[in-house]
Amino acid sequence: MPETSTAAPAEPGTNWAGNVAYRAARLHRPASLAELQSVVAGSERVKALGSRHCFNDIADTPADLVALDRLPGEVVLEPAPDGDGGTAWVPGGARYSEVVPHLAEHGSALHNLASLPHITVAGATATGTHGSGNRNGSLSTAVVGLELVRADGELVRLAPGDPDFAGAVVHLGALGVVTRIGLRYQPAFQVRTDVYVELTWERLFADFDAVADAAYSVSVFTDWREVTQVWVKARTDEHAVVPEEFFGARAATEPTHMLPGTPVENLTDQLGLPGEWHERLPHFRTGFTPSSGEELQTEYFVPRQHGREACEALRSLAHRIAPLLQVSELRTVAADDLWLSPAYGGDVLALHFTWLPEEERVRALLPAIEAALRPYGARPHWGKLFTTGADELAALYPRMGSFRELVRRFDPQGVFRNAYLDRTVAAFA
Missing domain, CATH: 3.30.43.10 (Uridine Diphospho-n-acetylenolpyruvylglucosamine Reductase, domain 2)
Incomplete structure (x- = not known):
């Protein structure tokens, strides 16, 4: 019973x-x-x-x-046979802030983390959420196993090698409820964060690939009128020396928030102080409200080779963007083969917007931003605000047809269907 x-x-x-x-x-x-x-x-x-x-x-x-916060379960580490990393099995309701300390205690690490650790592992990977770095895939690329409850109540297990796996990792909640997720882990490492100011657009564009490749993870912050800060996160085993100048930008001499006037206590440590991977790769500490706490977010991904042109297109809209903007962040993400990943098929530049909490005005501006980025094949972040519709998204994702078929097989009655999926995936159209 x-x-x-x-x-x-x-x-x-x-x-x-x-x-x-x-x-x-x-x-x-x-x-x-x-x-x-x-x-x-x-x-x-x-x-x-x-x-x-x-x-x-x-x-x-x-x-x-x-x-899923009451569902029993704990993080279980399964070492690889060669002893170099392994698989961490994580409960479906777990947040990164609950998972990474357990890994760190065992001398292990994930390859990448998002800006804030407060999000669930299942939700972040289901929407293609990412950290950054030229050679770092999104958080979804760490997934090596899924267990989910399908629409008929059956528990289904998927692993690399299964024909549905590459389509199921970034699933948008369309296939089922994830109860357990396997993440590839590796030996732990240390990171230092250095912040630089006064980088010019001219120097950024002249050396864009070199800037993005200067460290394990690089974030460029801007208001689209000028570059405000660059956060350089270097693995200590890869970059023994971090320069006082960074492509003409000077090193900050005190902790610096990307949002002017916001207390720095909620940020992870800067000024080149080495720390464990999970205490440096996120921008924000676990115990504090991330970012400003009152905001909306939008993000688009363009092929890296079109990064300069996409930025120039947005700079032409700076007069419309700036009055609604708290800050924008530019980051790179490595290519993958996950069907609905924004980095499917090629390396991308992520163009992130943190807006003032004025949704009506932000939504009115988004079509202009999307029109400016359309020539460069911009894909929106699945979990943030955008107006791109199903037809255009299908053209941007070569495997969208395959994903629709996968949805219909897993959920023929549309139990997980909602207005969002009708607008974006149109699996039941």
Whole structure:
């Protein structure tokens, strides 16, 4: 006999930014895998709810939301036979802030982390979220195993080599509820962060590839009128000496926030102080509100070879962007073969916007930004604000047709279908 779900009327809850109010009639917090399977199999429409850090309605549904914070499980490390790394099995509801200390305690590391550690592993990898670095793939490229509950309640396991695996990693919540995820880990390493100011656009464009390749991870911050800061995160085993000048920019002499006037206490350490990978690769500390706390976000990915032209196109809109902008960040991400990854098929430049919390004005501006970037094949971040529709997205993703077929096989009745997927994937059109 299936277990009865622990369900309650949905809280009048919103996403992290407060711009999406979830419409679900019920919020479930299952305490066992069997209970989760019962909820999914018994629902007409259901979506998984993670850290609520998406800025759009990707997790919205009128029926049932499922939070996995009560589902039992722990991080389990499976060393590789050669002893050089292995697989970390992570519960579906776990956040990076809960996973990385466990890895660090065992002398292990992930290859990359996002700007903030507050997000869930399952949600970040399902949307192609990324860290940065010319040779670093997105967070999704660390995935080497998935366990998810399909629409009929069956637990399905996928691994590299399975024909569906490359399509299932960046799944947008369309295939099922992830209960466990396997991440490739490696030996731990140390990183130092140095911040530079007064880099010019001219010097950046003259040496763009060299700037991006100068360290393990490089972030360029801008308001589109000028370059405001460059954060250079170098592995100490790769870069023994970090210069006082960086392509003509000078080193900051005190901790510096990318958002002027914001307290620096919520940032990870700078000024070249070496630290463990998980204490330097994110921009923000775990115990503090990330970024400004009151914001919206948008991000687009363009092929790296079009980076300069894309930036020039955005600079022409600086007079419209700047009044709504808190800061923009430019980062590179290495290519991968995951069907719906923004880096599918080639290295990309990520163009990130942190906006003031003025959604109506931001949404009114997005079509102009997307039009400016359209000649360069810009793909939007799946978890942030954008207006690009299903037809254009299908043209940007060569395997979109294959993904639609995968969705129909895993979810023929549209249990995980919602308005977001209808706008972007149109699997049931």
